[in-house]
Amino acid sequence: MKNEVMARQVRQSLNATLSGLSTTPWQRDRFYLNATGGYKVKKRIPLGLILVIALLLTCATALAAALLGPREVVEQMAVPMAQSSKQENYTHEELEQLITTLNENGITLDEGSRIMQAFRAGHGYWEQDTIREICFAAFGRDERAWSIDQQHWYAEMMVEIGAWGRNIYLLPEGEDMTVPQARARAAEALRQAYGVELPAESNDQWQIWESYILGWTPDANASREDRARWGFTYINRRTGNDDYSVSFDVRGGQIDLWRAQYLERIDTRSIDAVLDDLERREGVLTQWRVETWAEFGGLIQNLPASTRSAWLYQHAGYRLPPEGALSPEQALAAARREMGFADFGGWIEENAICCTDGDRPIYKVAQRVFYDAADVERRAVYDVFWVLELDCATGEVLQKRQYSYLPEGDVYDPDRDIMMSYVPFSLLERAPQYENRQSALSLEQSALFRYEQEPGAIEKYGEVMYFWPQEVLDEVYGGVYAHPTQAEYDRAMEIATSALYEKYGADALTRLGDWQVGLLHRRIDDTRENNRVQLDWDFMFTTDPDYLSDGYRVQIIQMVYADGHEEIVELTVEHANMGNG
């Protein structure tokens, strides 16, 4: 019999993570036609040209002598090679010819890139990615920083080899603004809106990403003039947390204006909120530096502790190592020596936290063998980890404890204590008991996830689960998607439509025509930790519930607290057919 808890968990997580990964009707059509020999999507070129290319390839030195730039190598060699092949990857020999020609013309591909790794291992590589890698070498690895001209040319090459259906990257033409005019327009719009002075070109302080593309409009037959969109984003390289963005149409009419200032301050309303914000800023707490732990300790000092873990964090006395103490690196090295890992060749996951045990500053070091270099087939089960406490000043190992990863029964065990890695051992015994409140909608309570019923539901209700009846979602997904109350739904719709109108205009839905709204809703009970419920709303407004070829998607993450007040943590509004271009 299956381990149903594990099976459910695997299906649920993989399906959630991969929910955006699906085949389009067009792709399935292509699968069929390719399989049955119907057609090949790749562009074909006349036989005569193939012969010319063959001649060129046998005379690679002729190309080298001409001192070609990367564009010429792509245009004269990489693209014709791709067009002449039925496959979508270059053979190793073709790759060798390309790389040789590039090198002879002074262009070097990144040795760490996948293409070079494939080449060094004697393999070929995908045409599309190979050309992209050449462009990285020529224009820089950050595609967003490519010029309008580079973006257009690259897209043109992708169309030429059949990788892309069309080129949506435009070049200014006719009455269009020139690139300098558009840059000036962007800087002026942001100056007026935010009072910020932005340069015309990237400099030490500002990185500019610019684009000129055919944007999406509800009217599929809209003209180039109606669809052309300029986009400019300015990234503040110095602060790293101050970005501006503006987009406007071909006539200069403003479409969107945006400013992001990330985490100007940490939300200090609760210990968990502080933890969340610091994790957003610094990454998961297992990776925090001692400075972050010290900041955390300071921020939560006077906040109410409503859970055991919150109390423990609050009383751990996080601090910077005192003067003359071991550095965190030295503490880790001391712990490795203690555990016999001083010369270990594999990968040890470890972190050091400086906190206070009584009056004594100590390092908490957690160590886990993640991968042993000698264990090439990963036969060992690395099911233990160690937590050590060291005197900050001397490095003396005060305590050393071993723990098992494997709680009996389930992958997830919400009650398993993991605090031993983060607070002094002595504190664990002193922590007060907190009420163990049951989650209102735990996975344990929900029915088992009956994935095998999904094909039947798809057959009956279509592939787009946004429009499945709630009871079908219940039946297939066993309670993963929740039933909102009418009041909750009305409030969420109010938030969603307001955001939609704000971004796309008050007539956004009217313009769509005969639209419908679909919803996926999840409820995550967080009363135990934070005395709140998280409501996730994923609305789909569209006239095409079968394929979502038009319309809007609005996602909301809403926190509702026990006292009734709400907080909108995330709100995104986008076109529904983003995935389909």
Added chain:
Amino acid sequence: MDRAAVPSMSREQTLSGWIEAYSDAILKTCYLYLADRGQAEDATQETWVKAWKHMDDFEHESIANEKAWLLRIAINTCKDIRRGGWFQHIDRRQAIEELPPQLTAVEPKDLSLTQAVMELPGRYKQVILLYYFQGLTMQETADTLGAVQSTVQRRLKKAEALLRTSLTGGAAYEK
């Protein structure tokens, strides 16, 4: 989609039906195996080319379930694709980040578990994908992999242990 139940279906109709019914399942399985969307799409295409070519063999196979048969082709195709050593260097975290936007809410634990599955050694990943993710039976999983049931059971046990290790060991998502 049981071909035996509809004997009058042509090869083209059968393939077309299979493509509609199983392309997403195959694409997702290939993606989890290869950690590269482009290559997963190619592997899916290759699976259908092979399925078309060998469709007549299906009736003579010991494998009863067409989905299991197709997944066997898909997994073997993935094995062929990732035979090169360079494949070990793929950043699976980045691969997940490059996925199209999810249609459902994804929690950190979902990402952790997906990544943990993708990081499993091939033989353990296969049993998790077939038995747990695709919902095949133990026998179908064994047939798909060309192994006996006891081997599948052993691998499952080991795969579960590895997943637990990976998920609970880091404790990154727990507070």
